[in-house]
Amino acid sequence: MAVDAKQLAAERAARLKAAVELKEPDRVPFTGIGGDVIAAYAGITSYEFNFDYEKQCQAIIKYVKDFPSDQPVIGMTGLGNHVASMAFSDYPDLYPIISRVDGPTNDILGVDYCRFPGRELDENSSPQFIGREYMSAEEYDELIADPVKFCFEKILPRIVRAFRDMKAPEAHAAMARLALEKAKAGAAMRDMFRQLQELGYAPGGLSVFFAPLDFIGDQLRDIPNLIKDLRRYPDKVKAATEAVLEPLLKVSVNAKGPGVETAMIPLHLNEYLSPALYNEFYWPTLKEGILRLAELGMKSQVFFEGRHDAHLETILELPAGWGTAYFEKTDVRKAKKLLQGHTCIMGGIDVGMVISSTPAKLDEYIKEILGEMMPGGGFILAPNIGNLPRETPIENIRAVYEAVEKYGKY
Amino acid sequence: MREELLRSFVDMDEQEAVRIARELVETEGGAVAVLDTCKEAMEEVGRLFEAGEYFLSELIAAGDMFNQIMEFTLPKLQGEEVASLGTMVLGTVQGDVHNIGKDIFKVMAEASGINVIDIGIDVPHEKFVEAIKEHKPELVGMCCLITLGVDSMKRTIEVIKEAGLRDDIKIIIGGGRVSQAVMEHVGADAWADDAARGVRLSKELLGKE
Incomplete structure (x- = not known):
């Protein structure tokens, strides 16, 4: 890394760190805003972006060069393979191979x-996750008894076609092919990170953790079924959230590495649940997870999907400086009133506005949001949802970056 | 018995609601009473949701209860005149394969008396046009979950316009990422990011509220 790039990387990292530590940095940290539009901007299809490592890398570098921010905007390069991560959680060295599914994988x-x-x-x-029922309600006891064994023996064969029969040559061939493919992808990835370093971005990324109830809802039971389970088998659901907590933490530790010290926790069921259900089934093991991650040396960045308003006050049960609360539809100004001095707040840019508004209106919008959110520090500017569609007007994206440049200085 | 059914349904007491409905449906005029009471209960659940007292978990549970009860009630209603508020063609737009939001909305819309023609997920623009021609709905509902759906909705509405059908229908868009700004951008008549609001606005568009 050249000296200038090194210095730039250090400045960017310090900006983000200061906000998480609830301080005022030199400028408002800005995560950048991208998504499917990265491929469109490079003139390639989303198919090419998802299946051709070289084209993907070129597209990302082009976008990051033209739209610099405090974090490189990578876009959506695959989907998590969380059941596999849990099934192989005793093999940390396999994490990079089995934890994500991209096009070729x-x-x-x-x-x-x-x-x-x-x-x-x-x-x-865009690549999409469409869950369905992979575990029946009768199988809760098996899940509770040994989640890792259960995921390996029962769920993985139902989710992964090549693993339908783990004794069959097909499964072994797939595992070997997977390793070969990931070696190719890894080389392309290293090349991309080298280029990003030259552009002033320190190597790193995010680990991942799930609220235990989300793991059960999204990966195993499917949401409509889980909602019914909460009333039909409340004790089993609760015991299951407690049982999956440890292996989920293990997966987060497996994902930890140089420059990877924050666990992203994307919440899903938070918006679905009434405060009574949230406090009984969801929050206890999520809270425990966040506290345990801190003990393991990781800050948490929780993405509160949808409206989290009904549960906002529970965040205060965490120790001050625990991490970052990233909001989608909860008004960040309202959150700031409650959480200032306790929790770093992230979000603020309504993606719907970036898609549909005009540069002049966006300039005004960013000016307003920064004016309200910057004072006192502890704020990271980010899109409320991380995916700008392909057709997003480039002049609107440019207007956002220019407005951040104009109004983002402390 | 109708009062008890209404109360246990709204209070999310699934076992009790289903038990009472099973009993009531066997009495003289019982099937109509069950249908009407369940509709009333669903409306109340929607109202509680919009008031912030109920959440998506209650909407999903209520929808499930409604479907369970209708399974043994509707066969007994054959030959009865069931009033309809109007017809709606409903689908998740091209490129998006999500269905949970659409399905929650669908059962609530049906419970409110709207005749819903569900044309599925990842629905090509032309399929909306064909469905409008075939079913002649007053209302078209387009859903999306992911941001990609926004431009897909815009294109679907353009294709409907090109087919000369836009003036015959009202269009409501729904899903996690839609908003007033998105509604104006795509050229729809109403938007909702939750099912209860979606049903209320759909009824308004049908001139029934």
């Missing part, structure tokens, strides 16, 4: 819940 494995552009979807669609 999915061709090898055939993951039931994955939909990729140019395969099941139009060539310019």
Whole structure:
């Protein structure tokens, strides 16, 4: 890394760190804003972005060069393979191989819940996760008894076509092919990170953790079923959230590495649940997870999907400076009133506005949000949802970056 | 018995609601009473949701209860005149394969008396046009979960316009990422990011509220 790039990387990292530590940095930290539009901006299809490592890397570098922010904007390069991560949680060295499914990996494995552009979807669609019922209500006891064994023996064969029969040559061949493919992907990735370093971004990324109830809802039971389970088998659901907590933490530790010291926790069921259900089934093991991650040396960055308003006050049960609360539809100004001096707040840019508004209106919008959110520090500017569609007007994206440059200085 | 059914349904007491409905449906005029009471209960659940007292978990549970009860009630209603508020063609737009939001909305819309024609997920623009021609709905509902759906909705509405059908229908868009700004951008008539609001606005668009 050249000296200038090194210095730039250090400044960017310090900006983000200061906000998490609830301080005022030199400028408002800005995560950048991208998504499917990265491929469109480079003139390639979403299919190419998802299946051709070299084109993907070129597209990302082009976008990051033209739209610099405090974090490189990578876009959506695949989907998590969380059941596999849990099934192989005793093998930390395999984490980079089995934890994510991208286009070529999915061709090898055939993951039931994955939909990729140019395969099941139009060539310019986004990769999508479509969960369904992989575990029956009768299987809660097995899950509770040994979640890792259960995920390996029962769920993985139902989710991954190539692992339907783990004794069959097909499964072994898929595992070997997977390793070969990941070696190729890894080389491309290293090349991309080298280029990003030259552009002033320190190597790193995010680990991942799930609220235990989300793991059960999204990966095993499917949400409508889980909602019914909460009333029909409350004790079993609760015991299951407690049982999966440890292996989920283990997966987070497996994902930890140089420059990876924050665990992203994308919440899903938070918006679905009444405060009574949230406090009984969801929050206890999520809270425990956040506290345990801190003990393991990781800060948490929780993405509160949808409206978290009904549960906002529970965040105050965590110790001050625990990490970052990233909001989608909860008004960040309202959150600031409650959480200032306790929790770093992230978000603020309504993606719907960036898609549909005009540069002049966006300038005004960013000015207003920064004016209200910057004072006192502890704020990271980010899109409320991390995916700008392909058709997003580039002049609107540019207007956001220019406004951050104009109004983002402390 | 109708009062008890209403109360246990709204209070989310699934076992009790289903038990009472099973009993009531066997009495003279019982099937109509069960249908009407469950509709009333669903409306109340929607109202509680919009008031912030109920959450998506209650909407999903209520929808499930409604479907369970209708399974043994509807066969007994054959030959009865069931009033409809109007017809709606409903689908998740092209490129998006999500269905949970659409399905929650669908059962609530049906419970409110709207005749819903569900044309599925990842629905090509032309399929919306064909469905409008075939079913002649007053209302078209377009859903999306992911941001990609926004431009897909815009294109679907353009294709409907090109087919000369836009003036015959009202369009409501729904899903996690839609908003007033998105509604104006795509050229729809109403938007909702939750099912209860979606049903209320759909009824308004049908001129029934």
